[in-house]
Amino acid sequence: MLLVLVVGWGIFSGCRKEEPPLPPGTEVPLPTFLDSSLVLKVNPSGLAPLSALVIVPANRRLQLEMVVPGPPDVEVQQELEGLSSVHIHGLLPGRVNEVALTFTDSLGLVARATLQIPTDPLPEFFPRLEVLQHDAGRSEPGWNLVELSIGGGGTFRFYPFIFDERGQVRWYLNLSQFDGWVGPFKRASDGNWLFAFRNQIYKYDMLGRLVRQWTLEGFGQHHEITELENGRFLIAVSKWGQSTGLDWVIEYNPATLQVERSWDLRQVLDMDRFDFIFGGNDWLHVNSLWPDADGGLVIS
Numbered sequence: 001m002l003l004v005l006v007v008g009w010g011i012f013s014g015c016r017k018e019e020p021p022l023p024p025g026t027e028v029p030l031p032t033f034l035d036s037s038l039v040l041k042v043n044p045s046g047l048a049p050l051s052a053l054v055i056v057p058a059n060r061r062l063q064l065e066m067v068v069p070g071p072p073d074v075e076v077q078q079e080l081e082g083l084s085s086v087h088i089h090g091l092l093p094g095r096v097n098e099v100a101l102t103f104t105d106s107l108g109l110v111a112r113a114t115l116q117i118p119t120d121p122l123p124e125f126f127p128r129l130e131v132l133q134h135d136a137g138r139s140e141p142g143w144n145l146v147e148l149s150i151g152g153g154g155t156f157r158f159y160p161f162i163f164d165e166r167g168q169v170r171w172y173l174n175l176s177q178f179d180g181w182v183g184p185f186k187r188a189s190d191g192n193w194l195f196a197f198r199n200q201i202y203k204y205d206m207l208g209r210l211v212r213q214w215t216l217e218g219f220g221q222h223h224e225i226t227e228l229e230n231g232r233f234l235i236a237v238s239k240w241g242q243s244t245g246l247d248w249v250i251e252y253n254p255a256t257l258q259v260e261r262s263w264d265l266r267q268v269l270d271m272d273r274f275d276f277i278f279g280g281n282d283w284l285h286v287n288s289l290w291p292d293a294d295g296g297l298v299i300s
Contacts, residue, residue, distance in 0.1 A: 021107065022107070022109060023108075024107065024108025024109070025108055025110060026108075026109055026110065027109075027110050027111065027112065028109050028110070028111050029111065030103070030111040030112070030113050032109070032111060033058060033059060033060060033062055033103050033105060033111050034056070034057050034058060034059060035057040035058075035059045036057045037057075038054055038055065038056060038057075038113065038115075039054065039055035040052060040053075040054050040115055040117070041053040041054075041055075042117055042118070042119075043208075044207055044209070045207050045208035045209045046174075046208070047173055047174045047175070047204075047208030048171070048172070048173055048174075048206065048207050048208035049093070049119060049120060049172065049174070050089070050090070050091040050092070050093060050119055050169070050170060050171050050172060051087065051088060051089045051091065051171065051206060051207050051208070052087075052088040052091065052099075052115075052117050053085060053086070053087060053088070053207060054085070054086040054088060054101075054115065055083065055084070055085060055086075056080055056083075056084045056085075056086055057082075057083050057084075058080045058081060058082060058083070058084055058103075060081075060105050060106070061079070061080070061081045061105065061106055062079070062080040062081070062103045062104065062105055063077070063078075063079060063080075063103070063104045063105075064076075064077065064078045064079070064080055064086065064101060064102070064103055065077055065101075065102040065104075066078070066086065066088070066099065066100065066101050066102075067099065067100045068088060068089070068090045068091060068097065068099050069092070069097055069098055069099070069100075070090075070092070070164070070166075070168075071166070072164055072165065072166070074089065074090035074170075080103075087206060087207060088115075088117070089170070089171050089206055090164075090170040090171060091117055091119050091170070092119065092168060092170065093119050093120065093121050093122045093169060094119060094120065094121035094122070095118070095119060096116050096117065096118045096119075097115075097116075097117045097118075097119060098114055098115070098116060098117075099114065099115040099117055100112070100113075100114055101113045101114070101115065122169055122172075123159070125150055126148070126159070126161070126169065126172075127148070129163055129167035129168075129169070130167055131165065131166060131167040134165050136165070139165075143162050143163060143164050143165070143170065144162065144163050144164075145160065145161075145162050145185070145187075146160065146161050146162075146163065147160050147183055147184065147185050148160060148161055148172075149181060149182070149183075155179055155180055156179075156180055156181045156182070157175075157176035157179075158175040158176060158178060158181070158182040158183070158185075159172055159173065159174060159175065159176065160172065160173050160175070160185045160193075161173075171206070173193070173204070173208055174208075175195075178197045180197065180198070181197075182195055182196070182197050183195055183196070183223070184196075184223070184224060184225060186225070186226070186227070188203060188227055189227055189231075191205075191206075192204060192205050192206075192211050193205070193206075194225060194227060194233075195225070196221040196225050196235070197221075198220055198221065199215060199216040199217075199219060199220045199221060200213060200214070200215055200216070200221075201213070201214040201215075201216065201221065201225065201233065201235075201252075201254075212254070214252070214254055214257065216235070216237065216250075216252065216259075218239065218240050218241075219235075219237040219238065219239055219240065219248065219250060219259075220237060220238045220240060221235050221236070221237055222236055222237065222238060222246055222286075223236050223246075223286060223287050223288070224236040224286065224287065224288055224289045226289055226290075226291070228251070228291060231253075231254070231255065232251050232252060232253050232254070232260060233251070233252045233254060234249065234250075234251055234252075234289050234291060234297075235249070235250050235251075235252055236248075236249055236286045236287075236288075236289055237249065237250050239264075243281055244266065244271070244280070244281045244282070244283060244284075245281060245282055246282055246284060246285045246286055247264075247265045247266055247283065247284045247286065248262060248263065248264055248265065249262070249263040249265065249286070249289060249297065249299070250262045250263075263297065265284055265286070265299070269284065271283050271284075286299055286300070287300050288300040
């Protein structure tokens with residue numbers, strides 16, 4: 001009797017009509033795509049007040065379209081799978097930013113969410129920006145990076161920032177903890193920020209998190225650091241223990257932590273030809289370096 005009932009139930013259930021799949025474009029509740037709730041972290045490092053991080057515990061492969069409001073808006077697309085991190089940049093200061101998220105799965109089903117992200121106003125000492133003229137047809141794509149050093153009390157506070165074509169600050173990094181001149185501040189090939197302070201080289205991400213740090217043994221960096229195509233760093237330095245400064249150049253390998261090449265410019269140029277009032281120990285004061293196509297250096 002039991003066997004008959006089980007077989008009969010199996011026949012009956014096999015005849016049940018399956019629900020048709022939802023057509024692409026159908027909106028579904030966001031929890032359909034997630035193992036748990038979204039987690040929002042505003043300025044997770046404490047150094048990038050106009051940035052945020054969202055943790056997305058996706059239970060399937062998703063395509064994300066994100067809009068950070070402006071104007072101008074910041075539009076980002078990103079593929080997600082499993083526990084994923086989404087970086088949010090370009091928030092406007094001193095307001096609640098409504099960031100729109102649209103998730104689409106492989107079947108074309110859609111889920112949406114809006115994040116309310118509050119930000120503090122800019123520090124009072126930030127400059128007021130006014131764009132007098134902007135010709136988009138003659139401008140490089142993207143926004144504008146400024147190395148802002150606030151001097152006072154015998155030291156500097158460093159706040160690199162990015163502003164858009166309207167003159168609105170859309171991102172900045174508070175590096176005042178270094179308590180001195182920092183720089184230069186450049187974009188590395190991996191999208192992170194590269195800069196130096198004294199004999200330390202740092203790489204930070206857009207969220208203000210430390211990615212890597214290197215120590216120069218026997219040298220102090222100043223004014224210039226450039227990433228070469230081979231991944232090494234070309235750095236203007238002073239060599240410790242000698243009577244002059246700002247007159248050496250090194251090629252540093254961040255993978256091996258070794259100085260691969262060095263140039264003592266005292267052996268190349270006439271040290272008696274200097275125009276600075278600092279004295280003969282600062283006879284050259286290198287400011288910029290450009291690697292030449294033939295392996296040489298252009299020095300300013």
